[in-house]
Amino acid sequence: MENILDNYKTVDTNDVKVWFEAAKASNFPKDGGACIKYKNKQIAVFNFAREGKWYACQNLCPHKMEMVLSRGMIGDDKGIPKVACPLHKKTFSLENGENLNGDMDAIATYPVKIENDVVYVGFTE
Ligand code: FES
Numbered sequence: 001m002e003n004i005l006d007n008y009k010t011v012d013t014n015d016v017k018v019w020f021e022a023a024k025a026s027n028f029p030k031d032g033g034a035c036i037k038y039k040n041k042q043i044a045v046f047n048f049a050r051e052g053k054w055y056a057c058q059n060l061c062p063h064k065m066e067m068v069l070s071r072g073m074i075g076d077d078k079g080i081p082k083v084a085c086p087l088h089k090k091t092f093s094l095e096n097g098e099n100l101n102g103d104m105d106a107i108a109t110y111p112v113k114i115e116n117d118v119v120y121v122g123f124t125e
Helices: none
Strands: 018-024 032-038 041-048 053-058 073-077 080-084 091-093 112-115 118-123
Touching (some): 018 032, 053 112
Antiparallel strands (some): 112 118
């Protein structure tokens, strides 16, 4: 059986081959997230407005394999920007995907850039 987690692999900015035009920046809630779709992937994009930063990660929470992370609360864990899954509050670093309050595998993260008020997410294919 195909493992849906295999669809999601962290992309380093240096490896980006496709900058996918996601949406206008103003479509994303301030200090919140929204889900975008790219090919067979659901990606959670976060507008971390109070830090002036943007992040993207897989929308799939690996705990119960639910597509929910874009609806999670974002915050800070000792200086590390994080998202908390809305279901059972597992938290993940938005910088490298690390599970900050447990020992789950890291989630995949993706580079984000903003140009002319448009949000782009980077992929390798
Ligand atoms: S499904 Fe995300 S913490 Fe349980």
